[in-house]
Amino acid sequence: MSSVHLEGVTKSFKDMVAVDNIDLDVREGEFLSFLGPSGCGKTTTLRMIGGFEQPTSGKIFLGEDNVAGLPAYKRNVNTVFQSYALFPHLAVAENVGYGLKRKKVGKDETKKRVEEMLELVDLPGYGDRRINQMSGGQQQRVALARALVNRPGVLLLDEPLGALDLKLRKQMQLELKRIQSEVGITFIYVTHDQEEAMTMSDRIAVMNAGHFEQIGAPQDIYEFPATEFVASFLGASNLLDGDVESGDGGMTRVKLAVGSTVSVPTNRMPAGAGHVRVGVRPEKLHITGAGATGDGGGTSANGHGANAVEAQVMVSTYIGVSTSYECRTSDGSKIVVYVQNLGNSAQPIGAGATVRLSWDPEHTFAVGANGGGK
Amino acid sequence: MVKAAQEMKPEAITERRRGWFLNIYTKLAIAYLFAPVIFMIVFGFNDPQGRFNLSWQGFTLKYYSPSRLFEFEELNQAITHSLTIAFLTALLATILGTLIALALTRFTFKGRSALNLLLFVPMASPEVVLGAALLSLFVTLNFARGFTTVLIAHIMFSISYVVVTVKARTAGFDQNLEDAAGDLGASPWVAFWTVTFPLIWPGIMAAALLAFVLSLDDYVITLFNNGGYITLPLWIAGASRLGVPVQVNVLGTLIFMIGAVYAIVSIIRTRGERVSSIH
Ligand SMILES: Nc1ncnc2c1ncn2[C@@H]1O[C@H](COP(=O)(O)OP(=O)(O)OP(=O)(O)O)[C@@H](O)[C@H]1O
Ligand SMILES: [Mg+2]
Numbered sequence: 001m002s003s004v005h006l007e008g009v010t011k012s013f014k015d016m017v018a019v020d021n022i023d024l025d026v027r028e029g030e031f032l033s034f035l036g037p038s039g040c041g042k043t044t045t046l047r048m049i050g051g052f053e054q055p056t057s058g059k060i061f062l063g064e065d066n067v068a069g070l071p072a073y074k075r076n077v078n079t080v081f082q083s084y085a086l087f088p089h090l091a092v093a094e095n096v097g098y099g100l101k102r103k104k105v106g107k108d109e110t111k112k113r114v115e116e117m118l119e120l121v122d123l124p125g126y127g128d129r130r131i132n133q134m135s136g137g138q139q140q141r142v143a144l145a146r147a148l149v150n151r152p153g154v155l156l157l158d159e160p161l162g163a164l165d166l167k168l169r170k171q172m173q174l175e176l177k178r179i180q181s182e183v184g185i186t187f188i189y190v191t192h193d194q195e196e197a198m199t200m201s202d203r204i205a206v207m208n209a210g211h212f213e214q215i216g217a218p219q220d221i222y223e224f225p226a227t228e229f230v231a232s233f234l235g236a237s238n239l240l241d242g243d244v245e246s247g248d249g250g251m252t253r254v255k256l257a258v259g260s261t262v263s264v265p266t267n268r269m270p271a272g273a274g275h276v277r278v279g280v281r282p283e284k285l286h287i288t289g290a291g292a293t294g295d296g297g298g299t300s301a302n303g304h305g306a307n308a309v310e311a312q313v314m315v316s317t318y319i320g321v322s323t324s325y326e327c328r329t330s331d332g333s334k335i336v337v338y339v340q341n342l343g344n345s346a347q348p349i350g351a352g353a354t355v356r357l358s359w360d361p362e363h364t365f366a367v368g369a370n371g372g373g374k
Numbered sequence: 375m376v377k378a379a380q381e382m383k384p385e386a387i388t389e390r391r392r393g394w395f396l397n398i399y400t401k402l403a404i405a406y407l408f409a410p411v412i413f414m415i416v417f418g419f420n421d422p423q424g425r426f427n428l429s430w431q432g433f434t435l436k437y438y439s440p441s442r443l444f445e446f447e448e449l450n451q452a453i454t455h456s457l458t459i460a461f462l463t464a465l466l467a468t469i470l471g472t473l474i475a476l477a478l479t480r481f482t483f484k485g486r487s488a489l490n491l492l493l494f495v496p497m498a499s500p501e502v503v504l505g506a507a508l509l510s511l512f513v514t515l516n517f518a519r520g521f522t523t524v525l526i527a528h529i530m531f532s533i534s535y536v537v538v539t540v541k542a543r544t545a546g547f548d549q550n551l552e553d554a555a556g557d558l559g560a561s562p563w564v565a566f567w568t569v570t571f572p573l574i575w576p577g578i579m580a581a582a583l584l585a586f587v588l589s590l591d592d593y594v595i596t597l598f599n600n601g602g603y604i605t606l607p608l609w610i611a612g613a614s615r616l617g618v619p620v621q622v623n624v625l626g627t628l629i630f631m632i633g634a635v636y637a638i639v640s641i642i643r644t645r646g647e648r649v650s651s652i653h
Contacts, residue, residue, distance in 0.1 A: 071556065073559050079557045081553070
């Protein structure tokens with residue numbers, strides 16, 4: 001296994017910049033995902049690490065060596081392709097053994113390692129099958145075995161589960177995770193499915209328009225998105241415009257456009273911005289009828305009062321495990337609230353009601369306002 | 375067609391009526407295609423009294439005996455010429471055409487679309503024109519006509535067919551497969567021979583067969599450029615003025631039989647493969 005290190009990597013196709021001056025550090029044995037919308041450059045970045053595409057500029061280190069410029073077959077990296085790219089004219093065992101044959105590994109050794117691999121991916125005894133006699137999920141496993149049998153330093157996976165149905169996909173997610181911890185190889189995994197990225201990754205690199213928006217552990221990225229793009233790409237989030245008023249030690253006061261003033265932990269404020277967007281996740285909000293004096297949010301541990309805004313319920317939707325309220329503030333911002341059904345709520349709040357939405361300042365984040373807000 | 379008829383479900387009356395019509399139509403089409411072949415075969419067993427093998431005069435097998443079959447030295451030579459040219463054409467046109475097909479499907483280069491279009495010229499232009507044009511080219515270059523000019527001419531008109539046939543195979547080729555081979559440590563050269571080539575091989579074989587048959591068959595272009603290198607079609611055409619000997623029918627029958635056996639074997643083989651891939 002080895003680490004991967006990108007330094008100022010750029011890739012242009014003619015005038016179109018697909019990957020724009022990115023830096024990245026992938027640790028040894030880590031499971032890192034590239035997450036981002038279609039066309040943001042995930043595959044291109046992966047292909048540059050694999051050696052199928054050469055960067056226009058920048059350095060790519062595998063372990064200690066700068067491999068930029070080397071073709072794929074000279075890199076100690078293997079890839080699981082989205083389409084699997086299994087060789088249809090070869091049997092399963094020949095597919096898996098293809099890389100070992102290129103490395104001139106002996107016949108007996110090859111046979112042994114191929115069998116071990118088929119065992120690992122749960123396909124023992126399938127070696128003589130032809131590829132077109134395997135189901136989609138089985139082909140996926142063959143592709144994985146074919147890559148892993150070479151004991152690469154890094155395994156690249158480009159949406160490897162994209163072609164599978166939901167159930168198989170969930171199952172393979174767990175399987176992949178198990179295999180990764182068993183073999184201990186660095187995995188770089190491309191997906192545009194945020195749930196998949198969340199459940200599998202040690203860290204996620206959120207990608208947008210050719211650059212990384214944020215790189216961090218799933219919780220960090222979800223709880224404290226660094227940019228508006230990350231906030232809205234991962235899960236639902238509510239963003240309110242505001243201006244920085246004052247800061248004391250731990251908390252910064254932000255005056256919202258809707259009128260109230262809220263506290264945001266200073267370490268989650270974007271640097272140097274006067275105008276910001278304050279965010280909070282829907283499940284962190286408490287909803288109480290207007291006029292009710294008790295605040296549902298309580299106060300935060302460091303003594304600050306709860307953040308709160310007034311809003312009007314537009315739609316309330318009963319989902320079973322929870323109820324979702326879509327509210328609108330006086331300045332027109334939309335706020336979504338999820339309330340868990342604990343079975344003790346007095347009565348559901350109907351559309352049209354004016355409510356007070358409150359939350360713990362600790363659950364607040366702020367991002368720079370792109371393009372001057374809404 | 376047999377397969378289509380079997381798969382047809384007898385649910386709708388119209389379906390069944392169409393099946394009946396299709397059946398008759400198929401038989402008529404086959405009869406139309408095979409009538410000349412059947413005449414050729416039948417008259418290979420004829421025992422004509424004069425020079426002309428045009429009316430039935432009695433059954434004989436004597437023209438199937440090697441001593442009679444190969445009794446004309448010129449005919450033997452023409453067969454040798456034709457087979458030599460056909461073999462070399464198949465070999466060279468297939469190599470060149472395959473390389474063109476690969477280049478056309480995997481690279482974008484200057485003049486690519488022009489080449490794509492130009493490939494159709496030999497297929498679309500009348501053979502007389504091609505033959506005459508080649509002749510004037512050879513005359514202008516002061517190039518003696520003979521074996522070489524016939525071979526050049528045959529490769530020239532076969533190449534387009536080879537490219538089109540192989541391209542059908544290379545166009546459907548998943549480029550990721552070569553990437554995958556490279557990913558697993560194969561250099562481009564090794565990747566080509568272990569992955570690309572085996573996968574496009576059926577297309578290459580089909581193309582070679584086509585080139586062979588086209589070459590064996592050609593009359594018009596060879597007529598212009600042979601310079602005395604007489605091929606089988608040329609010899610038969612020349613002989614027809616004096617009466618085509620029965621041996622020609624016999625040779626035609628034998629060539630047809632080789633083709634028929636080949637077709638039947640390959641049908642059985644693919645059917646066997648299909649059955650085994652179900653299990
Ligand atoms: N060979 C190429 N030539 C020209 N443009 C390309 C090429 N490959 C990729 N691009 C462009 O680069 C951009 C990034 O493509 P890439 O395939 O990396 O996106 P992606 O993030 O993998 O998207 P998806 O989730 O749809 O797979 C796209 O706009 C794409 O059109
Ligand atoms: Mg992609």
